[in-house]
Amino acid sequence: MVPSILLAGGGTAGHVNPLLAVAGEVRRRYPDASIRVLGTKEGLESRLVPEQGFSLDIVPKVPLPRRPSAQWVSLPGNLRRAVAAAHQVMEEQKPDLVMGFGGYVSTPAYLAAKQLGIPIVIHEQNARPGLANKLGARFAQEVMVTFESTALPGARAVGLPLRADVAAQAVSSPQALAQKRxxxxxxxxxxxxxxxxxxxxGSLGAVSLNRAVSGAARSILNAGAQILHVTGKDKAEGVREQVARLEPQLASRYVVVEYMDRMDLAYAACDLVICRAGAGTVCEIAALGVPAVFVPLPIGNGEQRLNAQPLVSAGGALMVADEDLSPDWIEKTIPLLMLDGPQLARMRDAARTVGHPGATAHIVDRLSALAEWPR
Incomplete structure (x- = not known):
C-alpha cells in the first residue's frame, strides 16, 4: 500500500509551516507516498510548497466573512468553484486522508472530502479556532489542536508540528547547542x-516592536548586550535611522535584517526574544526553551493573547499589550532582565515544560493509524 495524503492550508506562515512539517515527516517515513497540497496562488504556500519539493494544486481563494458584508453576495458562487477545484484534485489523487490546517483553502477541501467520503483530519494551531476548522470539526474523523484550551468537539491536544530544524534543535545536547551558538x-x-x-x-514584521526596541537601543546596548532585529520586509529604514544615531561602538552590536531564513540560528544565538504571539512562534519558543516577551497582535479575534497565556502562566515568558509597549517600558524592563542570569534560566526551564518537540512525529503516528498505513 502506497500512502496518499492531501494537505490543505495556506495564506500565512502559521498555516503553511505546520503543513510542511507534517508533509516532510510523511515523506521521511514513506518516500514513495503521494503527497499533494491544496493552496492559493496568492498565499505564502505558492512559494514555500514548491521550494520544499511538494506538488501544489491551486484552488480559488474563498474568504469567509466574520460579519455581514458585500462578500456574502459572492460567497456561494466562489465556494462552489473552490469545492469543484478541490473535488477534481481528490478524484485524480484518490487520497487516503485529507488533512486541513485552516485558512482559505481548508473549507472547500473539507466539503469536497465529505462529498467523496474521504476521511478528514484537522489541525488547529491557535487557541481560538478559525471559521474553517470550526466547520471541519463537525464531520472530521480526527480533530487535533495545539492548545488544551481550544474549544472544538472531540479535540485532542497534540502540540504544533514544528519545522524539522527547530524540532531537532529542541532535543539537541548542550554541546550541540553550544556549537550552534x-x-x-x-x-x-x-x-x-x-x-x-x-x-x-514575524514574516510581516511589527512596527510597534521596531519603534519600541530601536528607541530604547542605547539602554540595552549599554548593559553589555547585543541586538539581532528582524524588522519585516520594507520596515527596516526607521530602525536603521535610530541605529545610525548611536555611537559606533554601540551601533556595531545592533544587527538589522528585514527577513530571517535561518530562525534556527536566530534562536540559537539569543538569550531573550521579544515577539508577537502567533501559534508557531509560541510553540517554537516553548520547545526550545527560549525566554520571551510576547506582544500579542492587537487586531483579530484575540487568539495571540490566548496562544501565549500557557507559557506566561508557566513562568516561561512575560506578556505586554501592544498599546503599553514603548521605549520607556523596554528601558525599564529588558536590560535588567537580560542581566538576570538566574531568572532567564528559570524562564528557560519553565518554557520547556509547555513545549511539544515531538508533535510532528506524534501527528504522523495518528495519521498512519487512521489510514492504516504500514508502520
Whole structure:
C-alpha cells in the first residue's frame, strides 16, 4: 500500500509551516507516498510548497466573512468553484486522508472530502479556532489542536508540528547547542559570548516592536548586550535611522535584517526574544526553551493573547499589550532582565515544560493509524 495524503492550508506562515512539517515527516517515513497540497496562488504556500519539493494544486481563494458584508453576495458562487477545484484534485489523487490546517483553502477541501467520503483530519494551531476548522470539526474523523484550551468537539491536544530544524534543535545536547551558538555568531556577525536580544514581528514584521526596541537601543546596548532585529520586509529604514544615531561602538552590536531564513540560528544565538504571539512562534519558543516577551497582535479575534497565556502562566515568558509597549517600558524592563542570569534560566526551564518537540512525529503516528498505513 502506497500512502496518499492531501494537505490543505495556506495564506500565512502559521498555516503553511505546520503543513510542511507534517508533509516532510510523511515523506521521511514513506518516500514513495503521494503527497499533494491544496493552496492559493496568492498565499505564502505558492512559494514555500514548491521550494520544499511538494506538488501544489491551486484552488480559488474563498474568504469567509466574520460579519455581514458585500462578500456574502459572492460567497456561494466562489465556494462552489473552490469545492469543484478541490473535488477534481481528490478524484485524480484518490487520497487516503485529507488533512486541513485552516485558512482559505481548508473549507472547500473539507466539503469536497465529505462529498467523496474521504476521511478528514484537522489541525488547529491557535487557541481560538478559525471559521474553517470550526466547520471541519463537525464531520472530521480526527480533530487535533495545539492548545488544551481550544474549544472544538472531540479535540485532542497534540502540540504544533514544528519545522524539522527547530524540532531537532529542541532535543539537541548542550554541546550541540553550544556549537550552534558559535555557528550563529559567525553567521550573523555577532559575539556568541554576549547576551543577545532577538526582536521579531514575524514574516510581516511589527512596527510597534521596531519603534519600541530601536528607541530604547542605547539602554540595552549599554548593559553589555547585543541586538539581532528582524524588522519585516520594507520596515527596516526607521530602525536603521535610530541605529545610525548611536555611537559606533554601540551601533556595531545592533544587527538589522528585514527577513530571517535561518530562525534556527536566530534562536540559537539569543538569550531573550521579544515577539508577537502567533501559534508557531509560541510553540517554537516553548520547545526550545527560549525566554520571551510576547506582544500579542492587537487586531483579530484575540487568539495571540490566548496562544501565549500557557507559557506566561508557566513562568516561561512575560506578556505586554501592544498599546503599553514603548521605549520607556523596554528601558525599564529588558536590560535588567537580560542581566538576570538566574531568572532567564528559570524562564528557560519553565518554557520547556509547555513545549511539544515531538508533535510532528506524534501527528504522523495518528495519521498512519487512521489510514492504516504500514508502520
Amino acid at each position: 558559535l555557528e550563529a555568531g559567525e553567521y550573523f556577525g555577532i559575539s556568541p559570548h554576549r547576551s543577545t536580544l532577538l526582536v521579531t514581528g
